Amino acid sequence: MSLSIEEVDRKLRFGNPSSRLPAYFVWLLTLIYWGTGTYWIIRNLIEASPLVVSFVTLLSKELMPLITKNISLIVTYLTIIVSIVFIASFILLILVRKVARVILMIMLILSLVFDSIVGIASLFFGSLEFGVISLVIAFILGFIMFRY
Numbered sequence: 001m002s003l004s005i006e007e008v009d010r011k012l013r014f015g016n017p018s019s020r021l022p023a024y025f026v027w028l029l030t031l032i033y034w035g036t037g038t039y040w041i042i043r044n045l046i047e048a049s050p051l052v053v054s055f056v057t058l059l060s061k062e063l064m065p066l067i068t069k070n071i072s073l074i075v076t077y078l079t080i081i082v083s084i085v086f087i088a089s090f091i092l093l094i095l096v097r098k099v100a101r102v103i104l105m106i107m108l109i110l111s112l113v114f115d116s117i118v119g120i121a122s123l124f125f126g127s128l129e130f131g132v133i134s135l136v137i138a139f140i141l142g143f144i145m146f147r148y
Helices: 005-012 021-048 050-069 071-098 100-124 128-147
Strands: none
Touching (some): 021 128, 050 071, 071 100, 100 128
């Protein structure tokens, strides 16, 4: 039994590729989320305590000679750590392939709980915009989890 090219195309859906727009939208939301969080943390550290900035400056002045003296050892340790992370990532990818649905559900639940806690804590401590963004993302994650 042979199929025509149109039937094969329809079965494989080559003629109707899926849009990448949702993926770009998710990337944009992720960048906005991380950018907002980073801005909020840095702003609060600088505004709340100029002592933190002066402490980091003083610490970097004291540590710089030690770092330059032991740079080869530091680079060696960083290379080992990056290698271990690379191997662990590969093993994780293999495991994810085996149990992807379970890991996805666990990650969704953990993200939902984390975003809810961060959003409520942010609202409680007075950061309205960051709290609302976190709670909206938690709501979207909850909708996705219960929908699919």
